[in-house]
Amino acid sequence: MDDSVLSRLQPVSGRVDAVLDTDTYNEIDDQFALSLMLACPERINLVGIYAAPFLNPRSASPEDGMLKSYAEILKLLDISGHGDMKTLAYQGSRSYLPDERTPVDSPAARQLVRAALAHTPENPLYVVAIGAITNVASALLMRPEIAGSTVIVWLGGHALHWPDTREFNMAQDVAAARVVLKSGAAVVMLPCFGCVSEFRISEPELKFWFKGKNSLADYLADGAIEEANSYAPGRPWSRVIWDVCAAAYLINDDDRFMNSRIIKMPLPGYDFKYSETEFAPVPVRYVWYIHRDRLMEELIKRITRA
Secondary structure, eight states, rough: OHHHHHHHHHOOOOOOOEEEEEOOTTTSSSHHHHHHHHHHHTTEEEEEEOOOOOTTTTTHHHHHHHHHHHHHHHHHHHHOOGGGGGGEEEEOOSOOOSSOOOOOOOHHHHHHHHHHHHOSSOOOEEEESSSSOHHHHHHHHHHHGGGGGEEEEEEEOOOOTTSSOOOOHHHTTHHHHHHHHHEEEEEEEEOTTTTTTEEEHHHHHHHHHTTSHHHHHHHHHHHOOOHHHHHTTTTTOOEOOOHHHHHHHGGGGGSSSSSEEEEEEEEOOOOHHHHHOOOOOSSSEEEEEEHHHHHHHHHHHHTTTH
């Protein structure tokens, strides 16, 4: 095993430099994740916020999804009282990787390279990625050496026991997922169904804990309620806000919010299965359990006091 990678995969302690790579307009959980990172300045020094591409009914193309996400980042910074941090926001990739060798150039990928080159294996940059991981893969293809000075915390794929890998973040850009896992970087994987899908919230909780507390809490609650009621009107529902878990990894002292282990990670294939013969060249930290109530309490406290 690579001692440098294992060292970087040790639990986070103290204050760290971090960037967030996010398809913010795609759903409502990205806004919660960014808000949590902004609300933890004593632990997280946020040095970059990157808009990631996405394509679904909320966008006309990956580029359109990225541009809408960039606008949403700027909007959330204003609502949360962090308008002075807009200079940290960068537009990302306008398309997915064409293959595993060709990066997609973007302001976000270039800024990630600059930020990572300013760090070391002993003092790494934490890259929290909660969308298609195109921007991060592109930066690694541009300058492969940054794998040695980063820790990539990615919410992507499903749990290893799940029957497929057709999770939105991973399925959009399988090539990018493979590039990141093959890069030799220290990677923390937070799988969706079968793990972080545990982190859900309901309409009564949103109204009781968030509504009326401040403008940011209202914005987050209203967005979550509106989205859920668009597909479950008149019915009880709970809504995953799982992207929060990736942000919370940076404040996970003593496994307060999640449990993980070091594993040999199989690579995702283009058939939307984990390979039985291809593996990441270095170990990966794999999150397997979320302490839902503890993390929800922390999220509520941070957002309502923001």
